[in-house]
Amino acid sequence: MNQLLRFTTAGSVDDGKSTLIGRLLFDSKSIFEDQLEAVQASSSKKGFDYVDLSLLTDGLRSEREQGITIDVAYRYFATPKRKFIIADTPGHIQYTRNMVTGASTANLALILIDARKGLIEQTFRHSFLASLLKIPHIIVCVNKMDLVDFKEEVYEKIVEDYKAFSSKLEVHDIQFVPISALLGDNVVNRSQHMDWYKGATLLHMLETVHIESDYNHIDGRFPVQYVVRPQTREHQDFRGYAGRVAGGIFRVGEEILVLPSGFTSKIKTIQFGDEQLTQAFAPMSVTITLEDEIDISRGDIIAKPTNRPESNQDIETMLCWMNQRPMNLNSKFYLKHTSRETKAVLKEITYKLDISSGQRMEGVSQLMMNDIARVKLRTAQPLEFDSYRKNRITGSLILVDESTNETVAAGMII
Amino acid sequence: MNQYYLSHLKELESEAIYVIREVVAQFERPALLFSGGKDSIVLAYLSRKAFYPARIPFPLVHIDTGHNFPETMEYRDWMVNELGVRLVVGSVQESIDKGRVKEETGINASRNALQTVTLLDTIEQNKFDAAMGGARRDEEKARAKERFFSHRDEFGQWDPKNQRPELWNLFNGRKNIGEHFRVFPISNWTEMDVWQYLFAENIPIPKLYYSHKREVILRDGTILSTSPWLKLKPGETPTEMTVRFRTCGDMPITGAVESDADTMEKIINEVAASRKTERGTRADDKRGETAMEDRKKSGYF
Numbered sequence: 001m002n003q004l005l006r007f008t009t010a011g012s013v014d015d016g017k018s019t020l021i022g023r024l025l026f027d028s029k030s031i032f033e034d035q036l037e038a039v040q041a042s043s044s045k046k047g048f049d050y051v052d053l054s055l056l057t058d059g060l061r062s063e064r065e066q067g068i069t070i071d072v073a074y075r076y077f078a079t080p081k082r083k084f085i086i087a088d089t090p091g092h093i094q095y096t097r098n099m100v101t102g103a104s105t106a107n108l109a110l111i112l113i114d115a116r117k118g119l120i121e122q123t124f125r126h127s128f129l130a131s132l133l134k135i136p137h138i139i140v141c142v143n144k145m146d147l148v149d150f151k152e153e154v155y156e157k158i159v160e161d162y163k164a165f166s167s168k169l170e171v172h173d174i175q176f177v178p179i180s181a182l183l184g185d186n187v188v189n190r191s192q193h194m195d196w197y198k199g200a201t202l203l204h205m206l207e208t209v210h211i212e213s214d215y216n217h218i219d220g221r222f223p224v225q226y227v228v229r230p231q232t233r234e235h236q237d238f239r240g241y242a243g244r245v246a247g248g249i250f251r252v253g254e255e256i257l258v259l260p261s262g263f264t265s266k267i268k269t270i271q272f273g274d275e276q277l278t279q280a281f282a283p284m285s286v287t288i289t290l291e292d293e294i295d296i297s298r299g300d301i302i303a304k305p306t307n308r309p310e311s312n313q314d315i316e317t318m319l320c321w322m323n324q325r326p327m328n329l330n331s332k333f334y335l336k337h338t339s340r341e342t343k344a345v346l347k348e349i350t351y352k353l354d355i356s357s358g359q360r361m362e363g364v365s366q367l368m369m370n371d372i373a374r375v376k377l378r379t380a381q382p383l384e385f386d387s388y389r390k391n392r393i394t395g396s397l398i399l400v401d402e403s404t405n406e407t408v409a410a411g412m413i414i
Numbered sequence: 415m416n417q418y419y420l421s422h423l424k425e426l427e428s429e430a431i432y433v434i435r436e437v438v439a440q441f442e443r444p445a446l447l448f449s450g451g452k453d454s455i456v457l458a459y460l461s462r463k464a465f466y467p468a469r470i471p472f473p474l475v476h477i478d479t480g481h482n483f484p485e486t487m488e489y490r491d492w493m494v495n496e497l498g499v500r501l502v503v504g505s506v507q508e509s510i511d512k513g514r515v516k517e518e519t520g521i522n523a524s525r526n527a528l529q530t531v532t533l534l535d536t537i538e539q540n541k542f543d544a545a546m547g548g549a550r551r552d553e554e555k556a557r558a559k560e561r562f563f564s565h566r567d568e569f570g571q572w573d574p575k576n577q578r579p580e581l582w583n584l585f586n587g588r589k590n591i592g593e594h595f596r597v598f599p600i601s602n603w604t605e606m607d608v609w610q611y612l613f614a615e616n617i618p619i620p621k622l623y624y625s626h627k628r629e630v631i632l633r634d635g636t637i638l639s640t641s642p643w644l645k646l647k648p649g650e651t652p653t654e655m656t657v658r659f660r661t662c663g664d665m666p667i668t669g670a671v672e673s674d675a676d677t678m679e680k681i682i683n684e685v686a687a688s689r690k691t692e693r694g695t696r697a698d699d700k701r702g703e704t705a706m707e708d709r710k711k712s713g714y715f
Contacts, residue, residue, distance in 0.1 A: 004422035071577065073558040074551045076604045083422040085602055097579055104581040212419045225435045230468035238467060244432045244583070249418065273463035281418045285428040285435070287466070298439055322579050336584045339439070396582045405588035407578045 002078075005211055008087040008106040008135070010099045010126045015112045016143045020181035021075060021088060022053025027188035028203065030077035072102045081207040091122055096355070096370035097322040099126070100410055103133040104396070107211050111140045115148045115178070119161050121356045127162075128355050131169040132318060132372070132412065134392055136214050138166075138174045139205055146180040150193040168358070170389075173209070177202050215282040216391045220248030220256075221309065222302040223338035223394070228287055240271065240287040241296055246338065246393035247386070248304070249281045250288065257305045258296055259384045264305055265292040282393070299340035301384045301394075309384045309394060315344075315377045316414040317397065318353075318388075319367070323408040327367040333399040333408065337383050344399065348376040374414070388412035423610055426603055430457075431464045432583060433562055433599040434546065438464075438471055440587035441544040441595070445502065447533075448474040448493075450486035451662035452619055453548030455493070456608055457599060459617055462497055473500035475545065477533050479525040480507040481643050481664045489620040504536030523645070524667045534570040537594060544587065544595045552604045562601050568592035605660075609685055613678045625658045625676040636669035660685075 009017050025031050043052045075086040087102030089095065103109065109130040113123055130138055140162055148154045155178045166174055177186055178197055185191035188203045200208070228240035250256070254267050268289045270277040280286045288302065296302075303309060321327045327346065335344035351360040352373040367373055388395030399409040420428065434457075437444045446461060448454045461470045476490060494501045506528050509515045514535065515528045537545055551558050561577055563585045578586055587595055600608070612619060629640045629652045638644060640652045643666045657670035658681075675681045 002422045003419060004425045071559045074602070075558065076552045076602075078604070078606065083604075083607075101579045101581055105583075215418075217418050225432070226439045228465055228468050232468075235467045240467075242435050242464070244428060271466070273466045283425060283428055284420065285431040285464070334588065336586065393582065396584065398581055398584045398586065400586055400588055405586070405590065407580070407586045410579070410581045 002081070002083055003211065004083050004085065005108060005206060005209070006085045006087065006106050007108040007110060007206070008089060008099070008102040008130075009110045009112070010089050010091040010102070010129070015091070015114050015122075016181045017088075017091065017112055018055075019053050020110075020112065020141065020143065020179070020187065021086060022055075023181045023184055023187045024086075024203065025075065025077050026053055027184055028077050028079055072098050079203065079207060084206065091126065093125065093356075094370060096125075096129070096372070097320060097410075099129050100133065100320045100322075103129055103135055104392075104410065106133075106135050107214050108137040108139065108206070108209060109135045111138060113140060113142050113158055113162070115142050115144045115154050115158065118158050119165065123162075124165065124357070125355050127166060127169060127171075128358065131171050132355075134388060134412075135171065136173060137209050137211070138171050139202065139209075140174065140176045141181075141202060142176065142178045143181055145178045145185060145191075145194065146183050150178075150185075150191070152194070152196040155197075175199075175205055175209075177205065216247035216393075217281055218248055219307050219309075219386065219391060220250055220302075220304040221246040221386070221391065221394050222250060222288065223340070224296055224298055224300045224302065225339045226298060227296065238289070239293065240289050241302065242285075242287045243302075243339070244285045245280050245282045247282055247391045248307070249279055250302075251279045252277075255305055256290070256302050257308060258294060259301045259303055259308065260311065260382060261295065261300065263292075263294045265290040265294060267291075299338075301338065301340075303384075309386050311382045311384050313379050313382045314347075315379060315383060315385070315397075315411075316350075317375060317377060317411040318414060319373055319375045319399075319412075320410045321367040321369060321371045321373070321408065322410065323401065323406060324369055325408075326369075327409065329365055332402060334402060335377070335379060335383075335397055335399055337385065337397040338394060340381075340383065342383070343380040344377045346375060347378045350374040350376065375411075377411070385413050387414060423607060423614065426600070426607055427460065427463075427611070429583075429602065430460050430599040433585070433597065434461055434464045436563075436585050436587070437544050437546060437597050437599075440585070443540070443542050444472040444544040444546065444597075445475045445537075445540070445542045446470075446472060447545050447547045448476050448490065448501075449548070449662065450476070450482070450490050450620060451548065452608055452612060452623065453550065453600060453603075455617060455619060456603075456611055457546060457548045458493065458497060458499075459615065460599065470497060470499045472546075473502045475502045475504065475536060475540075475542070477504045477529050477536065478506065479529060479664050480505065481525050481641070481666055483620075483622055483639075483659075483662065483665050483668075485620045485622045486662055502536065502540060504532045506532045508532075509535065522667075524664060526664055526667060530570075537570070542594060543589070544597055546597045546599060548600055549598045550603050550605070550608075551598075551601050560598060560601065562598055563587055564596040564598065565589065566594050566596060570594070572596075606682075606685055609678070609682050613682060620662060622659045622662055623681065625656055625673045625680075627654055628657050628670065629653070630655050630657060630670060637671065638667075638669060639665060641665045 039055045073088045089098045089102035159176045179186045186201045224241045225243040268291045271287045351362045352364045386394040395413045397411040401408045509532045515531045561580045631650045658673040675684045
């Protein structure tokens with residue numbers, strides 16, 4: 001069975017990120033003739049004597065004009081083993097919010113290191129963000145090996161440095177691969193220049209990394225999105241709760257607990273379209289019916305009597321501020337968490353994080369765009385949540401500006 | 415390896431259904447833009463699954479250019495009946511008659527660009543606050559950065575530089591009066607995914623997609639079907655070819671491909687082996703490198 005792997009790449013103009021993506025697409029034969037022709041034409045118009053594969057991933061006009069990637073762009077390719085979605089994000093510090101966006105749905109992060117430069121500030125930043133967003137897997141690509149004569153010592157030194165640094169991160173699955181995106185070494189095809197490297201190619205790693213446990217299959221969580229009431233003669237009494245399983249496994253006949261009301265019942269049916277299922281797990285979208293008629297609406301969460309989420313109005317969270325206008329103490333927002341919406345106020349900025357050094361700064365009263373901070377929020381109604389570490393779905397939230405309706409912050413509940 | 419994981423197609427299906435349900439939960443007057451093409455067909459079937467056994471709780475909207483393939487219209491009417499859903503038609507001909515838009519002239523004239531005005535008028539007249547479409551991010555560069563929930567200002571315009579960040583599966587559909595959203599539930603699907611899904615779910619599609627004999631002309635490397643709206647250049651003579659269509663747009667600008675694929679399996683094999691994108695056959699996308707981006711900004715699909 002073909003699985004889906006979502007991964008994110010972060011990088012700046014010259015570390016070869018676009019070239020690497022272009023190479024993955026090209027060597028896995030995911031580039032169509034007309035796309036390649038367009039890129040060939042642009043390359044020769046710019047006077048390049050090679051086909052600039054990075055042009056394949058440069059989207060909007062302003063980006064092409066400035067030669068930078070300013071937003072998250074999504075790319076797709078497939079091999080006989082897996083289908084891949086790449087969230088391609090710019091790597092400069094001023095685009096932290098784009099990286100956070102791309103990372104939020106990723107199973108895996110590709111970290112690029114220029115073999116000539118070794119670990120730089122950007123490496124720390126990207127790795128830290130991957131850890132903060134709880135991306136389960138990291139692959140570190142030591143790129144531009146061709147420019148250091150494919151030397152093993154250079155690669156080993158970088159691997160060693162990275163391991164020393166990453167012991168402080170909360171990412172447990174880290175793999176390394178020496179590559180040349182420009183020439184294609186160890187991207188899809190094995191390198192002819194690095195006999196000393198016995199590991200897998202990058203594509204092989206992407207095809208085989210173990211992602212089956214990336215979703216939480218332990219703590220039963222089913223946020224109710226919508227109540228299905230056909231109100232037709234045939235289905236007069238039908239009341240189904242539509243949603244997407246956020247954690248755990250739900251089975252027909254099992255006892256459940258509805259929050260915040262606290263009512264209990266048993267699962268009568270689990271349906272998907274006209275199919276009847278016996279169980280559902282994350283990330284399945286299903287419709288659940290219950291044995292008892294109880295009052296349930298959007299925003300409620302179905303859990304298990306023996307395993308319930310936390311419930312609180314005071315929410316400790318790591319927050320990434322994403323708006324040009326700064327965030328001040330006591331500002332109010334709409335807060336979106338699973339299918340629930342409520343109001344929230346910023347009560348305290350505990351500390352701001354320097355994401356390049358990991359240092360904490362206390363006594364901050366304002367957050368600027370791209371800042372990351374630990375804060376305390378107070379909500380109008382209690383939230384039923386898990387820590388982000390335990391569940392990325394029930395542990396995440398966004399803040400929305402009351403007047404402009406813009407999404408202004410991303411939060412990861414501690 | 416445990417048993418608790420989904421195939422990529424099942425995961426995409428669940429994601430799309432989740433998005434469709436969010437639309438119905440967050441908006442008052444949603445609608446589904448239905449072109450008769452395979453992507454909007456998939457969207458309509460997903461909508462049925464999302465709310466079963468209830469009916470689809472929003473209408474299908476068809477922007478009728480008046481230059482449709484007859485097969486598309488036949489399919490549309492069959493499908494509306496099959497799903498028991500309401501149909502709203504926005505007519506480009508009416509927009510022309512009312513003087514809202516001016517018909518293009520010349521040999522490559524197309525009504526494609528005119529659709530935007532009719533679409534925005536239809537949205538406004540019906541007070542739709544969310545219009546779902548079958549656009550996919552793999553189709554075109556400008557679409558690669560499109561959000562699932564894409565905000566449009568009161569003029570229906572898209573501002574690619576000022577898009578809302580979209581995190582996890584938390585979609586922000588809040589808006590001011592007069593603004594609306596375009597929503598793309600199958601953003602993450604590729605052309606191949608759509609075909610595999612149609613096949614797996616045994617969903618009928620318009621006959622156009624299957625190989626058939628047709629009277630065509632060859633213009634600038636594109637195979638175009640003859641029709642009352644196709645003006646022939648001197649020296650162009652129609653011939654019969656065995657072709658099929660990969661997309662289902664306006665008759666005078668939608669190119670065919672030579673093909674013997676007369677079953678779904680054969681189409682999937684052909685798509686897998688194809689070295690050209692499906693939009694490579696669309697004359698409207700060849701009007702410059704940023705043709706799609708420019709149209710999207712002004713409110714195109």
